[in-house]
Amino acid sequence: MSVDIDEVVPDLTEETADYVTFDMAGERYAFPMRRVQEIIRMPVVVKVPLGPPSLEGLSNLRGRVLPVVSLRSCCAMEQTGHDETTRVIVVAGGVPLGFVVDRVSSVISIDPQAVEPAESVQATVRSDVMVGVIKSDGGAMTTVLDVDQLISSQFSRLTERQGTGGRDAVVAGPADPTGDRDDTLELVSFAVEGQEYALPIDQVQEIVQAPESISHVPNAGNRVLGVIDLRGRLLPVMSMRRVFGLPVTPLEPQNRIVVVSLEGGVVGMVMDTVREVLRVPQHLVAPLPTLMAREGRKTEVESVCRLEEGRRLVSVLSVSRMFDSPEVRDEIAECREDDQTMAAERGEVDDGRGDEELFVVFRLDDEEYAVDVDAVQEIIRVPEVLIRVPKSFAFVEGLVNLRGTVLPVVDLRTRLGLSRAERDEQQRIVVMIIGGARTGFIVDAVAEVARVGREVLEPAPELSAEQARVVSRVANLPDQKRMLLLVQVDQLLAADQAAAAAELCEATADEALAGR
Template sequence: MTSEDDRDENPDGGNADYVTFDMAGERYAFPMRQVQEIIRMPAVVKVPLGPPALEGLANLRGRVLPVVSLRECCTMPEAEHDETTRVIVVDGGVPLGFVVDRVASVISIDPADMEPADSVQSTVRSDVLVGVIKSNDGQMTSVLNVDRLVGSQFDELAEAAAGREPASTAARVPEPDAGDGAENDDTLELVSFAVQGQEYALPIDQVQEIVQAPETVSHVPNSGGRVLGVVDLRGRLLPVVSMRRVFGLPVTALEPQNRIVVVSLDGGVVGVVMDTVREVLRVPQKLVAPLPAFMAGDGRKSEVESVCRLEDGKRLVSVLSVHRMFDSPEVRSEIAEHQDREDGPAMTEEQRDDDGRGDEELFVVFRLDGEEYAVDVDAVQEIIRVPEALIRVPRSFEFVEGLVNLRGTVLPVVDLRTRLGLPRSERDERQRIVVLIIGGVRTGFIVDSVAEVARVGRHVLEPAPQLSAEQARIVSRVANLPEQKRMLLLVQVGELLAADQARDLEAVLGQSAGDVLEPV
């Protein structure tokens, strides 16, 4: 007897080919025509708010591949991956990888050897069972329906495979404006960093990006005292200068917490090694004072352009000028020598007139539960440390941690792990609050750490697989970086809070503003 599903797969009535595999001691099969390839278990990036069966996203030769547990799809107990674990990449309208215990073989059968699903009993869900193949040795192989497996766990993928626009994208709300232009005119945006325990800052418009320092910097023979050497930055040589040497301090070996701040100088770029990068600050101009004239002498003091008085004057941040840092003709000549070695073409007049990004986008990269996420740098108001105490808000959303006073403004703080359905973590020194504006409300999101400000080419940005409605709204795109063995999950800022949640949060602020006393 031949089932209708089997006739659809084999319209000519000849032998049909199947890939067989094992799970939990039983034998199963997929139609060979839907199997694209079979691979070993790859490294995966976990995606929040996805279906339970989703193991994560993998990079398959430059293509983003969702990888799911077939055991979970078939309501079987989970098992640890081992050397025999394989991923069967199938085409159920969209590519998808199913994790199985072991691949057995490829078989060719007569349709008469297939018993239809409605006449057999099986431990697997009947709605994903096509039928059972009977062999002469008495072994039975359950044939699974790929399309139904996809649809049973991933409604968004099933809609995409059917050519319909997923519901999660049909009603997508546009990104809100990142900030208020009037406020921007009266504030100074800074990136603050530490050098030998002292806090300094650079205006954010002088900073192109921030990247993690490599383990080593290639030393250039006969280079001057301040230039450490060069590093490869996406195919171009970047001269690297030690901020410690600029300040006349002893130079230490590169460590994981060190960051390279890439700044513009005379039409080129220079990397400046900082001990650590602390925060992105948005400081009202009234808290910024120029350096007193009597201090603007020769040497180190001339590099400071102004001073920010934060936390009622308890915290002073010296604002540096890139041009003053490299004002020495000898240093400029030394940097220019290394810039001349770059193989890239000179910048055109049009490139100088734009925002410097060209075919790239700029993201703030942060970490949550071991994975890397990113938001557009224009959406980030500032990045601050997590205060020791937050004012709790009764009867609020579970993911709202509390309120803080950010220079006279009440700021609600959300635990982003909780918002994305991830396990909570203990507070530590690496955590930061990334301040965004959502629905007109300035909101802080606690992240595990802020890694860098990264430039990403638009050619590596692609839509994230739509695995669930909420995931597709919040994680809208991925930056696939196979050369770096990285995949960034790009967060849609406007979707982190629904419209009603933003309104409720605004109401909570109005009721609780008087409880917040100490400014951050």
């Protein structure tokens, strides 16, 4: 039986022996119909750096981000161009994935006994990605491919997120609408005085970089540092060090403010640094022992996560317990009242941007990337001459004398695995803070500062470990026919790379600048 494939709406609930057949390199292959969500024409894709070689890019599928991969590449076949017959088969699973094929043929229904297992036949593709072979009366053969093996062989991150990984905790990715999350705890981990703590992710509204200074509010309590401007809204800021009875240190570039919701508004908490997002199985989470739950800092800890076979302990805090004290709530309330009075005297009003984020948008290789506007120190032109640094990383272009300060400059194309580009007038250096030191990144052009609603922001598909760290989110803007790849600034350089680059710059800066 065969039908026009573009009119097929697969029934994923019915157990049948139906297969979608398609052609690649002159051979015929098939996917089980129960795994096929839909079939579409080749869409426009946004290329993603640091992904697997088979990744063609990301596409917008009715408002949802769809990773699109080359099935030829997955099967170690020679690549070919796309034409009018090219189709993308979208397979269902925890994360929808589109496989590019040369041409879709038909849907066939066969006797299950007609499928011979892979072990008994020979095939031109790797045997580990095939299930078996369908033999027809005319002698032709159709190779049935294993969807799960194709995904896991190229995209281990997707496999981890679907629950087949064996680690204690993994970096959290996009939400799985079909998965059961009752047996896992999602946390944002951070450090204070070298100790690792965490908050449930549903209690965290957002995380922002600490500013150079915080405006002091008169008569504020000792736990409240003051207020900062958060996209037009004034945010009371507390010090976790003071909450824990530790000495308060000056603000540094690696400090982060974790914004949490409280009755009557939000409050920010200054952390030494934010580490990662964890997804921890419930069996690794234990309540705090009763003997330890006494007055003082330990009352804020409601449970402890045992990671890495017990070598890593993460204390899970409770927002309600941290702000349960009447004194703390009074301090926050007084801070808000005093600040509202001062804001009124200054004529400041809330501009209603609380549901939006601001990004600096730049271009690399015809794609649009973005970083949080708070992470950008300044944007400068690329000088005609950069001071070369010997024996440095391949992506380090050299040094720039920025108003008397030595600034290391990185070619962002090279860092993201893209080809280098000739220098032109549109290129700019975006100056950001990495690992506590200012670092410049050369981009093809800076496009705009964009205000993006949070409802269009979603986690980027985790297609490789490095890509998942660097490109953390996607702003999907189908109405504008745009997709912004949101870059995690603190992941652009690994800790050892940032430290090595800083040391090398310090060691060579004086000599290099003196020789100019």
